[in-house]
Amino acid sequence: xxxxxxxxxxxxxxxxxxxxxxxxxxxxxxxxxxxxxxxxxxxxxxxxxxxxxxxxxxxxxxxxxxxxxxxxxxxxxxxxxxxxxxxxxxxxxxxxxxxxxxxxxxxxxxxxxxxxxxxxxxxxxxxxxxxxxxxxxxxxxxxxxxxxxxxxxxxxxxxxxxxxxxxxxxxxxxxxxxxxxxxxxxxxxxxxxxxxxxxxxxxxxxxxxxxxxxxxxxxxxxxxxxxxxxxxxxxxxxxxxxxxxxxxxxxxxxxxxxxxxxxxxxxxxxxxxxxxxxxxxxxxxxxxxxxxxxxxxxxxxxxxxxxxxxxxxxxxxxxxxxxxxxxxxxxxxxxxxxxxxxxxxxxxxxxxxxxxxxxxxxxxxxx
Amino acid sequence: xxxxxxxxxxxxxxxxxxxxxxxxxxxxxxxxxxxxxxxxxxxxxxxxxxxxxxxxxxxxxxxxxxxxxxxxxxxxxxxxxxxxxxxxxxxxxxxxxxxxxxxxxxxxxxxxxxxxxxxxxxxxxxxxxxxxxxxxxxxxxxxxxxxxxxxxxxxxxxxxxxxxxxxxxxxxxxxxxxxxxxxxxxxxxxxxxxxxxxxxxxxxxxxxxxxxxxxxxxxxxxxxxxxxxxxxxxxxxxxxxxx
Numbered sequence: 001x002x003x004x005x006x007x008x009x010x011x012x013x014x015x016x017x018x019x020x021x022x023x024x025x026x027x028x029x030x031x032x033x034x035x036x037x038x039x040x041x042x043x044x045x046x047x048x049x050x051x052x053x054x055x056x057x058x059x060x061x062x063x064x065x066x067x068x069x070x071x072x073x074x075x076x077x078x079x080x081x082x083x084x085x086x087x088x089x090x091x092x093x094x095x096x097x098x099x100x101x102x103x104x105x106x107x108x109x110x111x112x113x114x115x116x117x118x119x120x121x122x123x124x125x126x127x128x129x130x131x132x133x134x135x136x137x138x139x140x141x142x143x144x145x146x147x148x149x150x151x152x153x154x155x156x157x158x159x160x161x162x163x164x165x166x167x168x169x170x171x172x173x174x175x176x177x178x179x180x181x182x183x184x185x186x187x188x189x190x191x192x193x194x195x196x197x198x199x200x201x202x203x204x205x206x207x208x209x210x211x212x213x214x215x216x217x218x219x220x221x222x223x224x225x226x227x228x229x230x231x232x233x234x235x236x237x238x239x240x241x242x243x244x245x246x247x248x249x250x251x252x253x254x255x256x257x258x259x260x261x262x263x264x265x266x267x268x269x270x271x272x273x274x275x276x277x278x279x280x281x282x283x284x285x286x287x288x289x290x291x292x293x294x295x296x297x298x299x300x301x302x303x304x305x306x307x308x309x310x311x312x313x314x315x316x317x318x319x320x321x322x323x324x325x326x327x328x329x330x331x332x333x334x335x336x337x338x339x340x341x342x343x344x345x346x347x348x349x350x351x352x353x354x355x356x357x358x359x360x361x362x363x364x365x366x367x
Numbered sequence: 368x369x370x371x372x373x374x375x376x377x378x379x380x381x382x383x384x385x386x387x388x389x390x391x392x393x394x395x396x397x398x399x400x401x402x403x404x405x406x407x408x409x410x411x412x413x414x415x416x417x418x419x420x421x422x423x424x425x426x427x428x429x430x431x432x433x434x435x436x437x438x439x440x441x442x443x444x445x446x447x448x449x450x451x452x453x454x455x456x457x458x459x460x461x462x463x464x465x466x467x468x469x470x471x472x473x474x475x476x477x478x479x480x481x482x483x484x485x486x487x488x489x490x491x492x493x494x495x496x497x498x499x500x501x502x503x504x505x506x507x508x509x510x511x512x513x514x515x516x517x518x519x520x521x522x523x524x525x526x527x528x529x530x531x532x533x534x535x536x537x538x539x540x541x542x543x544x545x546x547x548x549x550x551x552x553x554x555x556x557x558x559x560x561x562x563x564x565x566x567x568x569x570x571x572x573x574x575x576x577x578x579x580x581x582x583x584x585x586x587x588x589x590x591x592x593x594x595x596x597x598x599x600x601x602x603x604x605x606x607x608x609x610x
Contacts, residue, residue, distance in 0.1 A: 017469055203453065210450045
């Protein structure tokens with residue numbers, strides 16, 4: 001027989017071929033695309049809108065009649081207060097005062113302010129102590145400022161306020177890294193687990209073993225596809241978070257999120273491999289993956305911050321790779337952190353991945 | 368080179384715990400021969416075939432394919448053999464054409480050759496249909512086409528006609544005869560004795576991890592004085608139910 005001899009596609013060919021086959025398989029699986037990309041994105045879109053800053057810092061007071069400290073405020077003070085204090089001015093009649101006090105009682109405004117002689121009176125409701133206190137301290141500082149100006153002396157001390165990490169209080173700033181971490185974890189764990197189980201059941205693994213290609217091409221293609229998919233998730237999440245509506249502000253070395261996501265994906269892939277190596281059916285793989293990913297996401301603060309959580313939860317979460325990934329991503333994305341925050345986490349995630357992969361290797365069966 | 372046997376198997380043994388799945392199997396398949404391996408479920412056919420193909424490491428014994436050992440895995444040898452596992456060994460969500468193109472690229476074969484193979488098994492008009500939307504017969508033909516895409520000298524077919532209607536089986540037989548007529552060696556496992564009788568030059572009947580009898584179907588029939596290969600099979604392996 002004069003068959004033409006081939007030694008198989010050498011080099012990168014098998015890797016690229018398998019990558020394309022896997023990518024097509026993934027993209028055509030609408031359920032998978034929905035659950036791994038659209039579903040977490042829905043959480044970002046919803047939570048981002050729900051937890052959006054409702055503007056609680058803005059206080060409203062009714063000014064009854066003339067109040068010198070408010071009327072004669074310097075321009076720059078007035079401009080500085082505009083974000084925190086709205087003043088509604090009314091005439092100084094008794095009727096206006098009654099009306100203003102009624103508004104305070106109903107909680108429509110935070111306080112009423114009036115001047116009798118040299119005394120500035122502030123009436124506020126005790127219902128909302130935080131708001132009442134805020135209004136009180138604002139008006140108090142205005143009075144002190146006016147007193148100081150009345151002495152004709154330059155102030156002995158001045159305060160130079162500066163904002164620190166103001167952005168971190170915005171929900172979008174922890175929702176984006178938290179939910180992104182969850183999405184990446186789902187993509188890697190479910191992708192790897194399902195792939196392994198279904199390829200074993202369908203005997204594709206055996207078929208590939210009997211083709212003249214290296215095992216590294218098969219593993220490399222699976223890892224490569226998962227990494228690319230995680231980067232797509234990252235791009236989409238950052239794009240959505242950065243929409244003016246959500247207002248995610250990226251800080252300096254935000255691109256460090258790329259090596260972080262890649263290292264995190266490898267760590268989660270190893271979990272998926274372990275699940276896929278152990279589980280006998282797709283259903284078992286699904287249940288087990290869900291059992292790992294969902295609690296891990298909650299305990300890692302993917303959906304809400306863990307600042308108020310009990311001590312044991314915090315201790316437990318320290319063992320979860322997702323927690324460290326989310327925290328590091330939040331650091332580089334929104335808190336201006338850099339290599340110092342990212343490198344130890346990248347190292348830890350890779351180490352975790354190596355250990356779990358070894359474990360998966362021991363558990364793995366061909367059929 | 369041409370006088371060398373396509374397959375030489377000597378003293379294969381495989382044990383799982385206390386179970387001797389394969390217990391000293393030896394046989395030889397000549398070049399260009401159509402060889403059938405028959406046996407009830409649990410007879411050790413699958414394990415034997417897996418060791419011969421190089422999927423499993425034998426505890427003892429050796430299998431030479433085209434003069435080269437099949438274990439450890441050698442890529443040069445793999446590009447000369449074609450394996451059709453049971454029908455489902457396909458990539459997910461790919462069309463018939465994409466499946467065979469993927470296999471063609473893995474073997475370093477031009478796509479035109481893959482398209483020609485698709486034409487040969489009569490699937491050109493189904494080329495853009497997803498594999499899971501194909502009928503059972505079409506799936507089997509695609510599976511065989513994928514096993515043959517790199518023009519192998521030696522082909523293993525694992526129950527290629529299971530679950531097919533009589534029309535599809537007859538058409539597949541024609542295809543398989545054509546494959547042999549081109550000079551390839553074909554090894555077939557099947558539960559259909561009529562299939563083995565019409566297609567195979569020689570059959571090996573296995574049970575309990577051993578080969579009980581080897582020979583051309585007609586000779587086995589006359590040797591045992593029965594009417595058909597099915598009778599031969601039942602006489603050799605008994606009538607009790609298997610797992």
